Amino acid sequence: MTEGAGLRAGDLPDDLTAAEAGMWQAFRNGSPYDLSSGDAVVDDPHGGHPWGPERTVRARIVCWLLLDGPPALAGRVSALKLSGVRISGTLDLAGGTVVPYVELKGCRFDREVLLPEARFTTLRLVDCTVPRLEAARVHTEGDLHLPRCRFHNGVRLTDAHIGTDLLLNQAVVYRDRTGRSIAADGMTVGQDLQAELLESHGELSLRSAKVGVSLSLRGAKLANPYSRLALNAPQLTVERTLYMTPAGVGSPLLSGTTPARGTRVQRFECQGGVRLDDGRFGDAVDLERARFGFTEDQELSLRRVQTPELRFLGERPQRGKVVLSGARVANLVDRAASWPGPGSLHMGGFTYESLVPQGPFPLAERLDWVAAATAEYNPEPYERLAAVLRGAGEDEDAREVLLAKQRRRRETLPLAAKLWGYAQDWTVAYGYRPGRAAVWMAVLWAAGTLAFAHASHPPMNSGGHPAWSPALFALDLLLPVIDLGQVGQWQLRGGWQWLAAALVLLGWVLATTVAAGATRLLRRS
Numbered sequence: 001m002t003e004g005a006g007l008r009a010g011d012l013p014d015d016l017t018a019a020e021a022g023m024w025q026a027f028r029n030g031s032p033y034d035l036s037s038g039d040a041v042v043d044d045p046h047g048g049h050p051w052g053p054e055r056t057v058r059a060r061i062v063c064w065l066l067l068d069g070p071p072a073l074a075g076r077v078s079a080l081k082l083s084g085v086r087i088s089g090t091l092d093l094a095g096g097t098v099v100p101y102v103e104l105k106g107c108r109f110d111r112e113v114l115l116p117e118a119r120f121t122t123l124r125l126v127d128c129t130v131p132r133l134e135a136a137r138v139h140t141e142g143d144l145h146l147p148r149c150r151f152h153n154g155v156r157l158t159d160a161h162i163g164t165d166l167l168l169n170q171a172v173v174y175r176d177r178t179g180r181s182i183a184a185d186g187m188t189v190g191q192d193l194q195a196e197l198l199e200s201h202g203e204l205s206l207r208s209a210k211v212g213v214s215l216s217l218r219g220a221k222l223a224n225p226y227s228r229l230a231l232n233a234p235q236l237t238v239e240r241t242l243y244m245t246p247a248g249v250g251s252p253l254l255s256g257t258t259p260a261r262g263t264r265v266q267r268f269e270c271q272g273g274v275r276l277d278d279g280r281f282g283d284a285v286d287l288e289r290a291r292f293g294f295t296e297d298q299e300l301s302l303r304r305v306q307t308p309e310l311r312f313l314g315e316r317p318q319r320g321k322v323v324l325s326g327a328r329v330a331n332l333v334d335r336a337a338s339w340p341g342p343g344s345l346h347m348g349g350f351t352y353e354s355l356v357p358q359g360p361f362p363l364a365e366r367l368d369w370v371a372a373a374t375a376e377y378n379p380e381p382y383e384r385l386a387a388v389l390r391g392a393g394e395d396e397d398a399r400e401v402l403l404a405k406q407r408r409r410r411e412t413l414p415l416a417a418k419l420w421g422y423a424q425d426w427t428v429a430y431g432y433r434p435g436r437a438a439v440w441m442a443v444l445w446a447a448g449t450l451a452f453a454h455a456s457h458p459p460m461n462s463g464g465h466p467a468w469s470p471a472l473f474a475l476d477l478l479l480p481v482i483d484l485g486q487v488g489q490w491q492l493r494g495g496w497q498w499l500a501a502a503l504v505l506l507g508w509v510l511a512t513t514v515a516a517g518a519t520r521l522l523r524r525s
Contacts, residue, residue: 011070020057023082027065027100030077036084036106043084045108045129046150051086059089059111066098082107093118104128112153125149132176135160146171153177154202157184168195175202179226184209195220196247197266202226206233214240214283219247219266228298230272236279244268244314245288267291273298273320281307287314287338294320302327312338313358324350336361339369347373347381355388363397367404377412379405440510441478448474448503455496460489478507 012021019035026033035055036043065080072078079101087107092114103124112132115123122142132153133146139161146155147169154176157166166189173181181202187209198220215238224230236242246265271293276285285307291314292300299321302310306327312334322340325348332352336359339345347370355361370381382405390398410421452470466489476486477500492500 016061017053017057019054019085020061023057023061023080023085024065024070027078027080028070028073028076030072030079030081030101032081032083033085034083043106045084045106045127051108055084056086056088057082059087059091059109062087062091063093063096066093066100066102067096069100077101079103081105086110090114098123120144132156137161140164143167151181154180155182155184156180157182157187159186160184160188162187162189164191165189166193168193168198170197171195172199173201175224175226179203179224180205181224182206188212192216197249198222200224200230203229203272204231204233206231206236208235209233210237212239214238214243216243217268218243218245219249220244220268221266222270222272224272228273229275230270231274231276233279234275234277236276238280239282241283242276242279242281242285244270244290245286268314269293273301275301276305277301277303279305279307281305283307284309284311286311290314292317292320294318296320299323305329309333310352314338316340317344320344321346326350328352330354331356333358334361335359336365336369339372342372343375345369345373348378349380351384352388354392363400367401370401370404371408374408377408379409382408440506444478444503444506445471445474448477448499451499452496455492458491460491474503477503478510480504480508480511 012024016024023033041047042049062080069078077100081101081103083105085104085107088110090111090113091109094114095117097119099121101122102120103126105124105126105128107125107128109128109130112134113130115133115135115138117137118135118139120138120140120142122144123140124143124145126145127148129150130152133151133155136156136158137160138144138157141163143165144160144162145165145167147167148171150172152174155173156176166187168182175181176183179202181200182204185205185207187206189210190212192213193211193215196216196218198217200220200222201224203224204222215236222230246267249264249266268287268290270291273294274292279285279302285302285305288311294300294317296319298319300317301323303323304326305324307329309331310327310329310333312332316338317340320340321344323346325346327349328351330353332354333356335357350373355366366385370385373381382401386398386401386405389395389401406421410418413421449471452473455470457468457473466486469486473486476482487500
C-alpha cells in the first residue's frame with residue numbers, strides 16, 4: 001500500500017513492522033507506546049546495550065504519522081508518546097507543521113533530528129540520545145523540552161521561537177564541527193529558559209537571544225577548552241533574572257528556589273570565557289557561589305550590561321579578568337572575597353547607585369577594590385564610590401575616598417607638584433580634614449609667640465608704635481591678607497627674620513589648602 005492511501009479509513013499500511021504497527025495504533029489512540037524491557041541497564045538510552053528490531057521503528061514512519069497520520073479513534077486525540085524506542089534513519093520534519101502532541105522518553109536516535117522551520121504545538125524529548133538536533137527557526141506554540149538528553153554533535157536553535165518554556169535541565173551537549181555545543185543566536189523564549197545542571201562541552205551561544213521570564217543556569221557546567229568563550233551571549237535580553245547559582249542534586253529541581261538545607265548542591269562552573277556584553281536583565285544577574293576558570297586571556301565580560309541588581313558573590317577568579325566597563329546597575333551586592341586583584345578588574349564607566357555588601361567589607365578593602373580597577377589613575381571610580389557613600393549618609397567615608405583619590409593622583413604629578421601635594425596632605429589632608437588647619441595654626445602660633453618673646457624688636461618708627469605683643473606679632477605673620485598692625489611696626493634681624501619669613505610661608509600654605517578644601521566642599525554641596 002502506498003503512503004497516504006487508506007489513511008482516512010485508518011487502515012494499517014502493508015509494510016509496517018510489528019513495532020511500527022503497534023506505534024501506529026497507539027498514535028490513533030493517543031496512548032503511550034512503551035517498548036522498554038524493564039531492565040534498567042538494557043533500557044538506558046545512553047548505554048551500550050544494543051536494541052534490536054523488536055524495539056526499532058523507522059524515522060520515515062514517525063514522520064508519516066506526525067505530518068500526515070491517520071485519524072484518531074472515535075473519542076480520542078491522536079498523539080505520539082514513545083518510550084524505549086530506537087528510531088532508525090534521519091527524522092526529517094524540516095518545514096513541516098506537526099499538530100499532534102509529541103513526547104519521546106528514553107529513546108535512541110540513530111541519526112540526526114532535522115526540524116528547521118518546522119512548527120509544533122509542544123515537543124518533548126526526555127532522556128533521549130540524539131546525534132544532533134538541527135532546529136533553526138523552529139516554532140512551538142507551547143514548550144520545547146529536552147531534559148536529560150545527550151546530543152553528541154550539538155544543538156542548533158538559531159532564530160527559534162519557543163512559545164512558553166525551553167527546558168535543557170541535566171542535558172549533556174557536545175560541540176559540533178564549528179565548536180558550538182548549543183547555537184541559539186536570535187532565539188526567543190516566551191517564558192523560562194531552564195538549563196539547570198546542564199553540561200556544555202563547547203561554546204554555548206545565545207547572541208541576541210530573548211527570554212520572557214528567567215534564564216536559569218543553576219548548577220550548570222560549561223567548558224570550552226577549544227576556544228576563548230564557553231558562554232557567548234552579547235545583547236542577551238532576560239525580562240527577569242539570569243541565575244548562575246547552585247542547584248540541588250538528587251532532589252526535585254524547584255526552579256527559582258534555594259536548595260533546602262542538607263541538600264547536596266552543585267555550583268555553577270564555567271571553564272572558559274563569558275561574554276554578556278550589552279545585556280539587559282529586568283531583575284538581576286545572580287552569580288552566587290559561581291566558579292570561573294579562566295586562562296590569562298579570558299574574561300567575565302559584563303561591558304555595558306544594564307540590570308537593577310548585580311549579585312557578584314562568586315569565587316574570586318584566579319586568572320583572567322572581570323570587566324564591568326560601561327555597566328549600569330542600581331544595587332551592587334558583593335563580597336570582598338569575590339573580586340579579583342590589581343590588573344584583573346576593569347570598571348571604567350561602571351555606575352551603581354547603592355552598595356549592599358554581604359559580609360565584612362571595610363572601607364580600606366573597598367579602596368583596594370577601586371585601586372585594583374585602575375592600573376592608571378582614573379578619578380571616576382573614586383568619585384562614583386564617594387557619591388554612593390554620601391548618598392547613603394556615610395559622609396566621613398566619602399571624604400576618605402576622595403582623599404585616597406588625591407593621593408593616587410599625586411603619584412602621577414611632576415616632582416614640584418608632588419611635593420606641593422605632600423604639603424597639602426600633611427597639613428589639611430587636601431582640605432578633607434579641615435580641623436587639621438586649626439591644630440597646625442595653634443601649634444605655629446604658640447611656637448611663634450614663645451620664640452618672639454625673646455626676640456630683639458626695635459621699632460620701625462620711634463613714635464606712634466603700638467605696644468609689643470609677641471602673640472599678636474606671630475598671629476599677624478600667620479594670617480595672610482589680614483593686617484593686625486604688628487608686622488610693619490617692628491624690626492627683626494638675623495635668624496628672627498628667617499623665622500618670620502617661615503611663618504608667613506606656612507600661613508599661606510595653610511590658607512591655600514583650606515581654601516582648596518572649602519572649594520571642593522562647596523562643589524559637592
